[in-house]
Amino acid sequence: MSAAYVDKRQRELVTPEGIALPFRIASRGARAGALILDMVILFMSALLVTLLLIYLASGLFSLDAEIDQAGAGEFLLVIWTLFWFFLWNGYFIVMELGPRGATFGKRAVGIRVAARDGGRLTAEAVLARNLLRDIELFLPLVLLMVAPSGDAGNAGMAATLWFLVFMLFPFFNRDALRAGDLVAGTWVVDAPRTRLADALSTQGAMRDHASAVTGAAYRFGAEELSIYGEYELQTLERVLREGRPEAMAAVHQAICRKIGWEPGAGDERAFLEAFYAQLRARLEGGMRFGKRKKDKHDDQ
Amino acid sequence: MKTPVLGSLLGRKELAAAPPDVAAAALRSDRFRLEREQDWARLEAMLTRIEKGRLRGLSDEDVLALPTLYRTAASSLAVARETSLDAATLAYLEALVQRAWFQVYGPREGVTAWLRRFLGGDLSKAVREIWLDSCIALFVMVMGTVAGWLLVARDQEWYFSLVPTQFADTRVPGASREVLLETLKVEDSTGGLTAFAAQLFQNNAGVSILAFALGFAFGVPTLLLLVHNMAVLGAMLWLYHDAGLLLPFLAWLGVHGTTELFAILLAGAAGLHIGRRMAFPGRRSVMAAAAEAGRRGAQVMVGVVLMLVFAALLEAFPRQLAGTETRAIVGLFMLVFWLVYFYAFHGRDRQAIRAQGTAP
Numbered sequence: 001m002s003a004a005y006v007d008k009r010q011r012e013l014v015t016p017e018g019i020a021l022p023f024r025i026a027s028r029g030a031r032a033g034a035l036i037l038d039m040v041i042l043f044m045s046a047l048l049v050t051l052l053l054i055y056l057a058s059g060l061f062s063l064d065a066e067i068d069q070a071g072a073g074e075f076l077l078v079i080w081t082l083f084w085f086f087l088w089n090g091y092f093i094v095m096e097l098g099p100r101g102a103t104f105g106k107r108a109v110g111i112r113v114a115a116r117d118g119g120r121l122t123a124e125a126v127l128a129r130n131l132l133r134d135i136e137l138f139l140p141l142v143l144l145m146v147a148p149s150g151d152a153g154n155a156g157m158a159a160t161l162w163f164l165v166f167m168l169f170p171f172f173n174r175d176a177l178r179a180g181d182l183v184a185g186t187w188v189v190d191a192p193r194t195r196l197a198d199a200l201s202t203q204g205a206m207r208d209h210a211s212a213v214t215g216a217a218y219r220f221g222a223e224e225l226s227i228y229g230e231y232e233l234q235t236l237e238r239v240l241r242e243g244r245p246e247a248m249a250a251v252h253q254a255i256c257r258k259i260g261w262e263p264g265a266g267d268e269r270a271f272l273e274a275f276y277a278q279l280r281a282r283l284e285g286g287m288r289f290g291k292r293k294k295d296k297h298d299d300q
Numbered sequence: 301m302k303t304p305v306l307g308s309l310l311g312r313k314e315l316a317a318a319p320p321d322v323a324a325a326a327l328r329s330d331r332f333r334l335e336r337e338q339d340w341a342r343l344e345a346m347l348t349r350i351e352k353g354r355l356r357g358l359s360d361e362d363v364l365a366l367p368t369l370y371r372t373a374a375s376s377l378a379v380a381r382e383t384s385l386d387a388a389t390l391a392y393l394e395a396l397v398q399r400a401w402f403q404v405y406g407p408r409e410g411v412t413a414w415l416r417r418f419l420g421g422d423l424s425k426a427v428r429e430i431w432l433d434s435c436i437a438l439f440v441m442v443m444g445t446v447a448g449w450l451l452v453a454r455d456q457e458w459y460f461s462l463v464p465t466q467f468a469d470t471r472v473p474g475a476s477r478e479v480l481l482e483t484l485k486v487e488d489s490t491g492g493l494t495a496f497a498a499q500l501f502q503n504n505a506g507v508s509i510l511a512f513a514l515g516f517a518f519g520v521p522t523l524l525l526l527v528h529n530m531a532v533l534g535a536m537l538w539l540y541h542d543a544g545l546l547l548p549f550l551a552w553l554g555v556h557g558t559t560e561l562f563a564i565l566l567a568g569a570a571g572l573h574i575g576r577r578m579a580f581p582g583r584r585s586v587m588a589a590a591a592e593a594g595r596r597g598a599q600v601m602v603g604v605v606l607m608l609v610f611a612a613l614l615e616a617f618p619r620q621l622a623g624t625e626t627r628a629i630v631g632l633f634m635l636v637f638w639l640v641y642f643y644a645f646h647g648r649d650r651q652a653i654r655a656q657g658t659a660p
């Protein structure tokens with residue numbers, strides 16, 4: 001069996017309608033990328049607000065003493081303190097509760113948060129997964145910076161190791177859950193947004209049953225079509241959709257060699273379109289009778 | 301409100317897109333796809349709107365059609381899986397049904413509605429559900445206080461190893477009654493107190509979130525954190541007791557302390573709850589038990605953060621501006637308030653029971 005069919009990140013979830021809905025667990029790399037993006041956004045906005053407040057404060061103290069400067073300055077300090085707290089704790093929570101279920105970073109890499117049991121993503125779950133961020137990220141990072149200096153002694157090293165377990169938690173389970181996901185019953189999945197590609201059988205040689213260039217109508221016998229399976233069909237589909245002439249020429253050559261035809265040149269696309277349409281018709285016909293041929297090694 | 305002109309323009313544009321030439325498709329599975337394509341496109345356009353947060357731009361007709369279109373797309377997917385080998389269409393349908401599923405079964409509750417539900421019963425319910433963990437946390441906190449007191453009473457050197465240096469300014473063993481009394485004095489202006497409150501809140505909220513999060517490590521670090529903090533309190537209690545100032549100190553502490561310590565107790569209990577449920581999941585899987593406990597704990601934590609807002613305000617204003625008697629009354633009142641709210645207030649719970657009782 002070819003390993004191409006086994007996708008380690010593929011999971012299935014049955015909706016209340018009984019449809020098996022496939023999900024792909026987001027890769028750890030994508031999640032790390034999203035986190036870094038979010039951190040950049042957080043620090044940039046914190047920096048901007050800080051600069052703005054400093055600007056306001058400097059304007060404030062250049063004024064005449066007619067107004068209560070101390071009170072106003074204190075007000076700015078309060079705003080800054082609370083801003084930090086709510087930015088740090090609120091950003092992830094508010095964004096993940098939105099209709100996209102993702103922060104800006106997650107959106108950028110195309111992933112989102114979902115409930116692991118297939119139910120709703122509740123506010124409680126989003127809160128729980130984000131409240132654990134502190135021990136998963138900050139404690140290990142701070143300890144990593146502090147502990148090697150030896151100030152905290154062996155206890156510091158032990159704590160670092162202990163909290164690194166939380167930081168590296170996603171690497172120890174197959175769903176790439178972090179501790180927050182485990183506690184909240186959530187996971188992070190790919191959120192693909194694909195466009196619907198054109199139907200292949202309404203174009204070119206498939207529609208007209210003949211090549212537009214040479215007028216030739218390619219017909220393949222059952223024997224010739226039986227050598228390939230679904231995997232090869234999908235490869236062919238990709239080649240046709242991409243439409244790169246050199247790739248089409250190579251595939252054209254390979255197919256001709258396999259079925260014992262003399263490969264010509266100049267009409268590759270029409271040949272491949274005809275072959276694709278007839279192979280797909282044959283394989284889909286087999287599916288209706290419950291027969292599937294996975295790939296060329298499958299003797300179904 | 302949607303703008304009707306724009307809406308009709310968009311509608312016309314959608315109609316203007318030529319219906320696909322179904323008959324031209326050479327393959328049966330492509331004909332199946334072309335017949336349904338327009339429904340999918342309509343669903344996709346609606347989803348894009350919802351995901352951008354423009355739910356209001358949808359007409360009532362569209363909102364009603366969403367579940368139907370979702371089911372149609374889902375059944376198309378089921379059929380296509382069995383009959384079609386068009387990988388691009390399958391990938392598109394899978395992504396479309398996924399997106400629709402997120403919206404149909406997604407959180408459709410505004411912040412206000414959630415808050416009303418939360419304050420009107422869910423918070424109290426969550427707090428009651430972790431009663432066992434609250435008892436454990438209370439026990440540990442009382443033991444920590446007693447330990448702190450006893451250790452310092454036996455050997456005053458303990459005071460310096462227990463109490464962090466920032467508290468031990470003038471409040472050290474051997475300090476005179478007057479010096480200690482000075483630390484409990486009443487301020488006469490509000491200058492600087494708001495900033496003080498904000499910082500107290502931020503600090504306390506950070507510590508309690510940490511106490512909660514540490515509960516995930518089977519609760520042990522949470523308990524250690526509680527014991528240590530309460531031992532500091534015990535040591536300071538002994539110090540003021542020694543100077544004959546126990547009651548004024550208790551009032552000074554209690555005005556915000558009943559709220560703050562209660563909040564810390566709940567944060568520790570919420571963390572402990574997760575650790576305990578993971579260690580003893582009962583008949584459920586560890587994963588399911590952890591998720592259930594985590595969601596409950598998160599609700600309690602929102603309550604904890606709200607309590608800490610109160611505590612910071614109380615600490616900054618009444619504590620610094622009011623005399624001993626007022627401090628004691630405020631502190632006791634807050635304690636009674638929280639106890640009644642958490643343990644005697646059933647909110648929607650009771651309404652639900654009443655509704656069940658009257659149902660035929």
